[in-house]
Amino acid sequence: MRTASPGGPFALGSEVPLSMEEPADVGIGFSSLRFINDHVGFQGTIKTSPSDFIVIEIDEHGQLVNKAIDESAYETNKIQSEPSDSVKKPKLHVQDVPLEHESNEEVTSLIGYVDSDQNHLSGLENEDSINGVISKCEEESIDLLSSLLDEKTQMLLDQFACDIKGMWNSETESIAPSLELSLGRILDKEQRAALHSAVRQKFPFLATVGSNREVVVKPNLEYKELCHLVSEEEALGFFKYLDAKKENSKFTFKPDTSKDHRKAVHHFLNKRFGNLVETKSFPGQNHSSGDPNTAITVRFREKAHGKRSRLECERRKTVYTAFTLQKENLEMFEAISFLAVKLGVIPSDFSYAGLKDKKAITYQSMVVRKVTPGRLKSIEQEIKKKRMNVFNIRSVGDSLRLGQLKGNHFEIIIRNLKNQVNDSTSLRERILEAIENVKKKGFVNYYGPQRFGKGKKIQTDQIGLALLRNEMVKAIKLFLTPEDMDDPVNKAKKYFLQTEDAKGTLSLMPEFRVRERALLESLHRFGMTEEGCVQAWFSFPHSMRIFYIHAYSSKIWNEAASYRLEAYGAKVVKGDLICLDEDAGEHFPSSKVHLVTEEEESANTYAIHQVVLPVLGYNVQYPENKVGQWYRGVLSRDGLQSCRFRMPALKLNVPGCYRHILKHPHNVSHQLVLADPEVEVEGSHTDDATSCLSMSFDLDASCYATVCLREMMKGDI
Template identity: 65%
Template sequence: MEEDTDFRIRFNSLCFITDHVGFHGTIKSSPSDFVVIEIDEQGQLVNKASDEHVYKVHKVLPEPNNLAKKPKLDLQNVSFEERSNQEVKTSAGCSDDDQNYEPASEKADTIKDGILRGEKEHLDVFGSLLDEKTNELLNQYAGDIKEKWNSKTELIGPSPEFSLGRILDKNQRATLHSAVRQKFPFLITVGKNSEIVVKPNLECKELCHLVSEEEAFGFFKYLDARKENSKFTFKSDTDKEHRKAVHHFVNKKFGNLVETKSFPELNYGADNPNVVITVRFREKAHKHKKRSLHECPERKVIHTAFTLRKENLEMFEAVGFLAIKLGVIPSDFSYAGLKDKKAITYQAMVVRKVTPERLKNIEKELEKKRMNILNIRSVDDSLRLGQLKGNHFDIVIRNLKNQINDSTSLRERILEAIENVKNKGFVNYYGPQRFGMGRKVHTDQIGLALLKSEMVKAVKLFLTPEDSDDPVNRAKKYFLQTDDAKGTLSLMPEFKVHLVTEEDESANTYAIHQVVLPVLGYNIQYPKNKVGQWYQEVLSRDGLQTCRFKIPPLKLNVPGCYRKILKHPHNLSYQLIEDADIDVKKDGSHIDEATVSLLISFDLDASCYATVCLREIMKHDF
């Protein structure tokens, strides 16, 4: 696909609000030249600590004796690598976030004791709900099935069944179902009226062809327990095709109940890194599942807020790394807005199911990844997109020079440009990064295809690769060659105003900075003037005259919004700085272009772009 030159032409032809000459310069020469700091809803920079942003370790008090719970071994949130190192958690309740690692000298005994306790619990259930003969026959039946599996003997005809008899009490039936599946994960139980029937778990046998027996049994134990907020991790794997087969099996068989994610292990420098597959229950499955007899009372989900500092790092890569270190998935993180890659950025984040203590413990490990976490504290809820007042920018513009054929002092041009935009503002366009900085496809093309219900076209546009050889583009190239969507997925690292009348305009009722224009959607009003006609012409040009801005296949509705035409930078300041490693030559008001740079700082409201403000100042496209 050819480069989208039409996009470049459209962007470069955007108009300016001020008429000064401007100047040339280079931004983002290095990440430290472009620092972005979120401003929270209270108007505070998120990189500044306050009384509220103090990390405190709360002493965990022991439970009263009358509420003390019997320790129980919990293998459901531990990877196989961790198990082999005997780093197993013990649980004193239902919440994973209350668990601590045992001292190394006590780990082996803890595991042994835990397994013995688990076996004793099974014996207690079977001993109390089954007579001795039935219990003996169940063990014999399970042994026969397992023996045939190990001998690779195929079962001929219908799967053999074994009845545990009728259990009239509903809660006792539920307890027995779980006990059988946990003790014999290669078996399944089904209910027939009040009778419990045991059968071979053929899906478990199928999984044993893909992974080890230990992994398969562990997965089905995890699946049966349905413990909220728990996860299961398969052994690390370098074989991409094998991982794809495991993903496919789990999603095909249990995709309505669980979701799978692949995470690279913590060896990012490797050419062929180990990758682990983690399984987690979908949230809906937990919201609607029935509570078992012995389930603990529901606990409030823990939320921990922090400020993330990252340097020259994609935000989603940073979140993926944090997720691996904390043992959660990327969707557990929430944030108010996206941030640039080639920059130093500070942004507020909240992570679910992680305590402040756990987050504090990974601080030093993050430094190797050019990341830091600040202002760690407990909060009540997640963040929402747009939940911020704006952003503060500290930008260094290098390689300063005059526009072509401009003989006026560069210092004078800089002063004129900054004061002009400071007083008059800038046209509040979306920055080009909003549409993607690729050369071949931009996100507006994809959105247009979606609105026209051209789903195949939209998918192909979305998966059109650029020329670079990063993992995402390699996955896109794979799709271009194979049309294998699932395989491609496995390769990826997921106010209104009043309509201004002629009378309003004549009476100067509204100033230009109050005027907004619609961002297309089903819930906006178009101006009843020439501007409104322009909207209709653009809609007609793109085949959207009758578009309802609703996309039923994706269950996606686009309500639209209103965007102010003009915006002003706030708290704007600037200074000329000398490059430290070069001798500076000055002659009155003259600036040596090779040795002096411009440091400019300002605040912008949410959804405003620093590059657009700089474009107005410099009269120069980036």
């Protein structure tokens, strides 16, 4: 269970004295981040050409996506994913930077009842009242919970429910909204929906929410509010009725003689649940408004239910076509834009598991909706003219999700090899030493510099910080800050910063700069006020708006990881966070995170590769040692003491996640290619001079090959 007690994991908003020990270089750049290995390293050049950097996605089944797929076998394992939003929203290009942990929060709380098509509890009959069958539903929910949760988690859930009930029964009126309990990550969608419903049937005073397939239980504050108006028995019955969603069923409250009180109940129900139900007061047999038997009856709105069924029917009829996209030296969103134009759809109709480098040859899985396999095959020749290719084209059942991959396979050539230092050790020995060290000890799992806009005057994390601080005008100006170049794009940006003339800037901005033009068109319409700038950000898709927030969180994670290694080295210490699941990726629930005790530190119970650090958000736990203090200091430094990582103005919620400090490359192989004997290679003996190093290795999802190479080479990439 996680609570909001002072000094606990959710107390980052509190004031913290800055006398705590923190690094002198808070705000350090990527080149200053620490290493985990102590070898010397070597120098070299990567990405000399796209063919020197090949990236091949590894799908969830562990297969390279550039290999031919057995379509008949694939049909029985169609891509599974959450239903996509049925409302079409135009999406634009976004820049060439990884976006591994997209956080589209799946909410299944009270309002979310209307979105669920799972009716797992069928104990309700088509009667005027459901009061007589609640016990049957409750028995079914208990049995269902036993099948979905292990004994320990069931005990934690029962205790959590007991604690909430105890608080409500005490004199305390308020309950911290951050009180919550994670039931773990449920991969199967139907089991996840069943668990949501079973918990709410057994404990109607609790609400459930979901994010990244994790089910989290919280106090149901609407239940608490309703208990001020009706009896607890009636409140329990009403919320069980809501969750069961039995068509044509009704729920009737106890008779009420007070018209004013009935009016208050009507008002509450219509305010909170008016989109789901309608209410009416029915008199008893005497048919008079003063009848002591007058009671409020609730029934589901037919319109809302019909709309839900219609949308679900439309979703099932949608055509989805999967394919492997190969591209060379091309930004992924430029590729998507081209395909969208040729296929007559919009960019948001494409889904993918992860973003890939521009200056490389990349292979990745994609799914496009509303396009048949035959239609995609018909434009293959046009696609090839754009340095792209598509193959493994087939029908599937749904879209892809970000993170729906096992990892990536890399084939890399490093050229212009040199020794880092001139000593008696040969370059060959330095290279072999570096490779073996990283294979054995791993590398610090930093987010790569391309995530922040490497080489740019204004980096993406700076824009993210401005957005988190609600400085919308500043964020716009940062986005439109020119580089020190005299090309048309930067001339247009320079003109805008000087004049704030969006219309004039549009006439200068080249047509191919779709993002900038979309932003400028919105600014021309809404103006350069704070509210106008908020509206301008909505010219970007959700994935791009939230990317800037993620970039800031990623930069802080990099600094935190570097500070953690500086403060404690490779020793696991009291207050560290440990991931208890060896196979967990980046998105795993807090229930899998364990706080190291003093006894465990003394016994060396855990290893450094099990240590995780939180990526900033509203739903993560923080270390309880110097590193936790460091996080507080950074939030104070950046003016985010009161930030809750929820931005309703931009419709962004950032729950956060956890990331392992260390990662290891898998299936590493390498080959030193001999140089022309007449060509002298600096720092090498003539008998083992090398011209380039050819490497291949696999990395888990969300890991960066450039970061792995940085650890090997001990220098900027």
